Amino acid sequence: xxxxxxxxxxxHADGSKRDERGRRVFAxxxxxxxxxxGVSAVSAITGLxxxxxxxxxxxxxxxxxxxxxxxxxxxxxxxxxxxxxxLLADLKRLVEPATLGDPERPLLWVSKSLDKLxxxxxxxxxxxxxxxxxxxxxxxxxSRQVNRKADEGAKHPDRDAQxxxxxxxxxxxxxxxxxxxxxxTKKKELVGAFRNGGSDYHPQGAxxxxxxxxxxxxxxxxxxxYGVYDVAANQGWVSxxxxxxxxxxxVQSIRTWHQRMGRARYPKxxxxxxxxxxxxxxxxxxxxxKLELQKLADETxxxxxxxxxxxxxxxxxxxxxxxxxxxxxxxRGRPLTDRLxxxxxxxxxxxxxxxxxxxxxxxxxxxKGVKVSDADMACLNISGDAFHPEWNYTIKPRQAAAV
Numbered sequence: 414x415x416x417x418x419x420x421x422x423x424x425h426a427d428g429s430k431r432d433e434r435g436r437r438v439f440a441x442x443x444x445x446x447x448x449x450x451g452v453s454a455v456s457a458i459t460g461l462x463x464x465x466x467x468x469x470x471x472x473x474x475x476x477x478x479x480x481x482x483x484x485x486x487x488x489x490x491x492x493x494x495x496x497x498x499x500l501l502a503d504l505k506r507l508v509e510p511a512t513l514g515d516p517e518r519p520l521l522w523v524s525k526s527l528d529k530l531x532x533x534x535x536x537x538x539x540x541x542x543x544x545x546x547x548x549x550x551x552x553x554x555x556s557r558q559v560n561r562k563a564d565e566g567a568k569h570p571d572r573d574a575q576x577x578x579x580x581x582x583x584x585x586x587x588x589x590x591x592x593x594x595x596x597x598t599k600k601k602e603l604v605g606a607f608r609n610g611g612s613d614y615h616p617q618g619a620x621x622x623x624x625x626x627x628x629x630x631x632x633x634x635x636x637x638x639y640g641v642y643d644v645a646a647n648q649g650w651v652s653x654x655x656x657x658x659x660x661x662x663x664v665q666s667i668r669t670w671h672q673r674m675g676r677a678r679y680p681k682x683x684x685x686x687x688x689x690x691x692x693x694x695x696x697x698x699x700x701x702x703k704l705e706l707q708k709l710a711d712e713t714x715x716x717x718x719x720x721x722x723x724x725x726x727x728x729x730x731x732x733x734x735x736x737x738x739x740x741x742x743x744x745r746g747r748p749l750t751d752r753l754x755x756x757x758x759x760x761x762x763x764x765x766x767x768x769x770x771x772x773x774x775x776x777x778x779x780x781k782g783v784k785v786s787d788a789d790m791a792c793l794n795i796s797g798d799a800f801h802p803e804w805n806y807t808i809k810p811r812q813a814a815a816v
Contacts (some may be wrong), residue, residue, distance in 0.1 A: 415454045420454070428440065434472065436459075437472065441466050444470070450613070500541065504534060505553065526543075527546045568725065569723040579688055583688065589684075590679070591679070592678070595736075596642070596689050597689065597693070597733065597737070598666060599637075599639070604633035604752060636655060637654040641670040642736045646678060648674060648678075649762075649768065649769070649771070650666070650670035650770070653773070654775045658694045659779040659781060660699050661783070662694065669711075671685075684718060687718065688720050697803055710794075710808050710809060714810050718806065719808070721804040734752045741765055753774075792811045793808065
């Protein structure tokens with residue numbers, strides 16, 4: 414009588430964890446030990462085909478392949494991408510174009526079904542199954558994902574059109590070799606021995622000890638990281654402020670980026686394109702933001718083009734996905750014990766795609782509530798685009814840049 418229970422236990426404990434050859438040899442040895450009807454029983458228990466177990470029975474009577482090979486020489490088909498060199502490029506073209514209203518390109522989630530993608534590739538002359546499409550997508554870094562709350566308010570009727578406007582302006586600037594930066598303020602962080610989200614490796618039973626309550630340390634306070642992300646270079650600059658998140662601080666961060674990174678990378682630049690949220694210190698309605706940008710334009714001689722994302726779409730700002738998320742991952746589970754730790758952790762942020770980040774402390778004091786008069790605004794050399802001038806505008810130098 415065949416001990417089905419015993420075979421099943423041994424399969425789950427050992428056989429199923431082996432490589433391809435090991436699984437069929439294990440199944441074949443169990444089938445031989447079981448005697449008559451063993452092949453059928455083992456096939457039903459393991460899910461392996463009877464032909465596979467048959468090959469395993471032959472393997473039992475042969476010496477093991479040299480060098481630990483699983484298959485015989487030449488076994489297995491060539492990769493799809495080797496047999497069809499244009500397959501991967503065509504698949505990328507199918508999934509990369511943005512879904513309506515999505516400014517992220519390439520888009521790392523897919524709303525089209527595997528069957529539809531396989532049919533579309535078939536129409537292009539490729540032979541591929543939905544399951545193979547899934548494997549290729551995983552290799553490209555795509556995945557199916559659930560909805561995520563991202564909109565912070567009601568959807569503006571021109572939301573999608575503004576995304577397209579920003580994309581067009583950004584691509585035009587990049588084609589001309591002009592710098593394009595995405596800017597934003599990362600959330601304020603408590604400095605001190607406080608709990609930081611996420612986890613990291615430590616000796617078992619010896620976690621880092623932090624304070625139970627997150628009361629602000631009066632001596633250390635909070636820090637305000639303001640980021641500047643160079644879209645083309647995949648490089649970031651972060652100024653770590655110690656006072657208030659103001660428009661003056663925001664523009665000073667952009668100025669520092671230009672002095673330390675931007676000017677060297679774009680020595681012949683005549684213009685600078687900035688994409689930013691619609692609110693906060695770099696908001697579309699903040700007068701001080703525009704006044705400080707005018708000062709920056711006067712100093713550098715750069716024509717500054719500014720494009721704001723519509724209200725309720727701050728999560729689409731590229732700096733969120735290209736810089737800030739990696740900083741958060743880099744310091745996960747690490748208490749930000751002092752300001753130097755914050756600067757070092759931000760500056761040590763890298764990715765497999767080549768992201769490089771520089772960071773420095775900005776110890777200047779920035780005053781809140783600075784008022785900008787109508788007379789000051791009238792002196793700005795600013796002009797709005799034909800499309801939503803409150804979101805899209807250009808600031809030109811009022812005089813030649815200082816040498």
